[in-house]
Amino acid sequence: MEKLKSAIPETLKRDISDSTPNSLHSTCSSLLDFYQNLPLFHQLVRDLTDPEMGLCGKNKEAALEAKANGNACFSNGDFSNALRFYSQALHIAPTDVDDGEKNLVATLYLNRASSLHKLGFSLESSRDCSRALKISPAYAKAWFRRAKANASLGNHDDAINDLKISLETETSLSGKRQIQRELNIILDHSGKRSSMPEESYDNTQDEPLQVELQCAFTPTKGRGMTSYTDVPQASLIHKEDPYAAIILKHCRETHCHFCFNGLPVDAVSCISCSIPFYCSTKCQMLAEGCGSFEHKKQPEFLRNITDDLEDYVRNVTSLSITSSELGYDAEHKHECQGVLWPAVLPSDVVLAGRVLVKHIQQQSYDGAHPKIHAILDLCQNYEKLSNESKLELHVYAVILLCCLQKFYASKLPFNSVIISEIIMLLSQIRVNSMAIVRMKYSDANQTLDSQGTMSVEQVRVAQAVYSGGSLFNHSCQPNVHTFFLSRTLFIQTTEYVTAGSQLELSYGPQVGQLNCFERRQLLEDRYSFICQCRSCAQVNLSDLVINAYRCVKPTCSGVVLDSSITKYENEKIRLLKVPNSLQGYMHDEDISTVASHLCEEIDDSSRLEAGHCLSCGSYRDIQATQKTISEAESYIGRLQDTIAGSEVSNNTVRDAIKSIDILKTFLHPFNKKVAEAEDNIAQALCLAGDFQAAMDHCQASIEVTFEFKHQFQSKTCFLFGFSHPFCGFGMPGLKPTPIPDLQ
């Protein structure tokens, strides 16, 4: 792909850098002309779209080899490795080839079921048997193995039925004898029947939504969501399935490619290619939109068994999914031909393909009016993108269109109009797609380790486009939060929200984690907008203390700032000459007069001065202070290194504890560095086994947050002193904001 980008002539690259949504037709047309005559381009498209070139195609020989390895491990009692080899074989085995008299995939499922049963995974073993039976309903050994798994699970009635059918389908006399023996044993111990559904895809949390939302235009952030009524804390306000979603590359082998939950040991693979894994056949079919394993012919043995048993067989071997459920969500179907492009192109480009295909399927889109960017009706940020990103979008749009041509040439003609529309779609996806996250525990059983700790991290597993969810703007002090069950997005309030207020979630950075400059930088780099949330657009007290120093006077609790912070915050004050709350209404003459009047009231004393205490005005030499702090921080840095290597020495901890005293002497008590240093020491002491001391430092870290909140709630002016112009200000832009969370 890099070669394709660098091959573009400089003049065209410049045009692309200068392009706007309105001039895309011209740049796309030039790019298309250039690529049409470039052999490298044609070669690359061939590699990406030719199943013969695809490394992700199925491979019978490789599958048989993995199966043989699995058999060898199984015979040696090495069931874990047998399981691994059978799973590997299943991933690459073509569905339509036989191995001896049986279908290869069915045999592999049965072999894996045997390994799973030996390893104690009875439920998984039974599911694999059912999968083998869906392919080969008269597979006596699969019924027999299923009976064993069901017996282990205490499902004796099912086990008896399985054995009866196994008896019916078994052809050898010795086999029949063995089955009969097993049947007699289970009949002797038969207990209660219990049902056991296979599939795990379930995103139902049918809690009704409690509020009615409206999408309203905001002066600084475009459209946004608000509520008609007051909304209590913890109300579920939004629930939505994605328009399209895709697994991220690093989770391809650990999470289901449809519901994005962690994969079980008996994961199933895509029927046609060797890219996706699914947690169940239901997810597999929902993603691929087909039931290729469905057997067409009525199995002979059904004629000889009772009606009840026949129902039982149909229940086990039929597909547990209706054709209406398959619907339009068959998002992997068009990628599923053993071709390379879905595996190679970036996730958001493949996601754009899914959006396009879904639209084509749903709307019987005729290609005559290719308003592709209107599919999602979402905002885009093309003009704000870097030159490099614009170039990338051009190249990927052309490639994606080539890849989709195989199926949709008549719907998506290969021309510059469609390419420019795809570029718009890609830039919409960049701004609006959400990361679906899952919690990852260091220990799968979610228990505390020997040190009494458990590490939990949030992992981004998939990227999805939610049409409604995309209308929620960002705030660094959000009042709603998102969570996901399977693919479904849920949004819930985190505080009481009054009617008409904006409902805003966090796209990442939050107050208390980073200062205003860092948050805005991050959002601009990632999403190309300058944050105008209530915390960023105004002078925010938590942003002042998060990196602040102590006043040199021991009796004063005021704040001292360095020049980078004062410069940034003073710029906000300057911009506030037109108060934020009035900015959208400046056309109104009366309000404009009021605004000018208010602005005149901000004089030079409203400016923050670097190095001077905001409360008493005492001076601190920031440069000298910074030098001492850097030395102290180097000890904390050393401690962090030893924590990473899990080898904590007493000396390192002692030095870090000494240095924290220095930090506390010079830094404001609510400075983020103090809380982080306390956290690090607590972690090190945990590793060293000194849990009481660890608790004390944890407590100290928590107190920074707690005290912070307490101080802000009780006397917001302690930072400045009562005489400072920031205190008791009536101006909306300078009101002290609510309490941030230090994390």
Ligand SMILES: C[S@@+](CC[C@H](N)C(=O)[O-])C[C@H]1O[C@@H](n2cnc3c(N)ncnc32)[C@H](O)[C@@H]1O
């Ligand atoms: C997912 S969309 C949200 C809906 C969007 N406002 C619209 O009109 O469709 C994200 C875009 O909204 C705008 N936005 C969201 N939060 C913002 C904020 N805090 N400050 C400024 N712009 C914001 C930015 O243009 C951003 O690229």
